[in-house]
Amino acid sequence: MANWERKSSYLLREIVKFRTYIDSLTASQTLKDKLGAEREATEKRLQEAEGGMVRASPAKEIDGANEAPKASRPIAA
Numbered sequence: 001m002a003n004w005e006r007k008s009s010y011l012l013r014e015i016v017k018f019r020t021y022i023d024s025l026t027a028s029q030t031l032k033d034k035l036g037a038e039r040e041a042t043e044k045r046l047q048e049a050e051g052g053m054v055r056a057s058p059a060k061e062i063d064g065a066n067e068a069p070k071a072s073r074p075i076a077a
Helices: 002-049
Strands: none
Touching: none
């Protein structure tokens, strides 16, 4: 009987652990969505205040990270 109680206790702890993990992921996603919406609203207000001028956000700027590396010349022997 003690083995069954230990197993039951272990399973209960695991259920609580995973429910806590799911709750934290849900809260994190909700906060991420809220901050994203606030950021978009702020950018929209800034664009309207500047007369509709388009400003690229730093994340959308081209920094060369997507370019293929350029090969160097081979070394002559």
